[in-house]
Amino acid sequence: MHALNLQPKTITLAERLADLAVDALIDEADLSPKPALVDRRGNGAHTDLHLGLMHASALALWPAFKEMAEAALEFGEICLPLREAIGRIGREGEQAMLATTHGVNTHRGAIWALGLLVTAAALDTKSTSAGAVTLRAARLALLDDRYAPRPLSHGAQVAQRYGARGAREEAQLGFPSVVQRGLPQLKRSRAAGHGEQNARLDALLAIMTDLADTCVLYRAGEQGLHAMQHGAQAVLDAGGSASLTGRRRLHELDQQLIALNASPGGAADLLAASLLLDRIERAGILQGAF
């Protein structure tokens, strides 16, 4: 007979970072009411997605995030071999996601954004401000992975058609939608006492006001993108999701984007990226607190 072992299991830095990334994805999925996205209420503009699938997909990505953080610790610096290692791990993560979802793309953009951020955080645990982590992530994203296939993705198609800046450029520029929009709005709404769920909704809306979301462009063209950006701004101008008028504008935006089939999946990924950076920054989580 073994005595019951009540000692807490110590987890590694890479495991902790993977936990934080998965938590951020699950928190994003659960946040409600998000315009035209999958949330606790329903499937938004999607016919092939639901909340259970988003959760299962997030959990299936844990090993990929852990391996990316481990690769950062192994290489110890921003270099092409690290970029190519996380590219390979990211592609394996996409396969794990597709196997879990039976072929539905739930988190492609999130693997890219959160994968780069987890790697960048692990590279220097003494420098974990959002600015420092996104700068390292940008330097990684600027390195050209020689083994990356270049499929004619939805993002590539709308880049050709509208000249839109997509997920790759967002990362290469140091995640401006996160650093200049999502995180500052999250902090402003918290400081105004709007409550955590409303602060997260406001952060998502702030990201939507300016993002060239290639998911929206692919599904609903420039009309959809205009509706997303202006509708999100209208909610914030009306006082945000914690105010009655803002809440009404949010409901209208939800209806309008669903009618246009315009799902802001890229903005949702960048909200998850904001939540991850916020946790890393706030908890000082990487400095021995795990």
Ligand SMILES: CC(C)(COP(=O)(O)OP(=O)(O)OC[C@H]1O[C@@H](n2cnc3c(N)ncnc32)[C@H](O[C@H]2O[C@H](COP(=O)(O)OP(=O)(O)OP(=O)(O)O)[C@@H](O)[C@H]2O)[C@@H]1O)[C@@H](O)C(=O)NCCC(=O)NCCS
């Ligand atoms: C560099 C890559 C990101 C590839 O980029 P690319 O633009 O070529 O590829 P896409 O396949 O279009 O994926 C980009 C996804 O990024 C999200 N996104 C969109 N706009 C932005 C933006 N401006 N900034 C940041 N992120 C953005 C978005 O992801 C969400 O939407 C997904 C659903 O999209 P889609 O498949 O178009 O969906 P539907 O219309 O619903 O499809 P159907 O129903 O019609 O089939 C959803 O999953 C969200 O995540 C874009 O989709 C990068 O992926 C890459 O190079 N990967 C290779 C591996 C690698 O190197 N990994 C690096 C490890 S760190």
Ligand SMILES: Nc1ncnc2[nH]cnc12
């Ligand atoms: N909540 C969500 N709904 C639809 N697509 C998404 N992509 C990432 N998060 C999403």
